[in-house]
Amino acid sequence: MYGVMRSICRLLLRHGIGFREFSEISKAAFVHVASEDYGIRGRPTNVSRVAVMTGLTRKEVKRLRELDTEYSATMISRRNPLAELLHYWNTDEAYIYEDGQPKEIPFDGGEVSFWSLVKRCAGDIPAGAIRTELKRTGAISETSSGMLKVNTREHLPKDADQRLLNGLRYGLQTLAATVDFNGDPSTRLPRPQKFIHSSEVAFEKKHELEIALRKKIEEFAIETDDFLSTVEVAPDVNQEMPSQTVGVGVYFYLED
DSSP states (O other), X not given: OHHHHHHHHHHHHHTTOOHHHHHHHHHHHHHHXXXXXXXXXXXXXXXXXXXXXXXXXXXXXXXXXXXXXHHOOOOOOSOOHHHHHHHHHHHOGGGBOTXXXXXXXXXXXXXXXXHHHXXXXXXXXXXXXXXXXXXXXXXXXXXXXXXXXXOOSSOOOOSHHHHHXXXXXXXXXXXXXXXXXXXXXXXXXXXXXXXXXXXXXXXXXXHHHHHHHHHHHHHHHHHHHHHXXXXXXXXXXXXXXXXXXXXXXXXXXXXX
């Protein structure tokens, strides 16, 4: 546990988040979980029992419960509109050639256009604003003939704060949820959770190895993204659709 906390603290301090902020959010999370998961007959756990379970005072529990809507963490329900757009541009049959490569498309006009993608994935957000942002980050570019081409399958924010947020939401949060699910005594069929490592790699080979594994991970990610695109329902920007988020996380690890 100490080793886990060291990594988390290093990450938070790098982004200017100190103990006070971390402590406040941690207390709120303890109160939320104790209230939601340990009630009787489907009702929230009472304040006194939450105080006993968490070690917080009853006054503090009441205060944090009032902040529940502000701090309550929710699982990822959908990619953000920019990531959603890039995903469909790279996987939808209407937007790719027979060999799987994404098409160059006009900004507007016809069913296969940047405007139609924005309408599908981002609702009433102006298509021009999304084009500007994706061009700024290098995710798309404009050809000499005025067509738009996609350069990546991912929307990778350039600012450190957004990268941190994405790392926490799409990395630590989902991994922690899987560890929690698999560690629950009531879980009959654990979710896949694999960790492959070797402690016998020569130090001078680490760069070469990282390049090779980066390529393998990228290939696996593309293959998985393509597979998921065959079973997912198209997003409905006007109405919530009955669906559930399913994902796979892969990362490269190098011990200090």
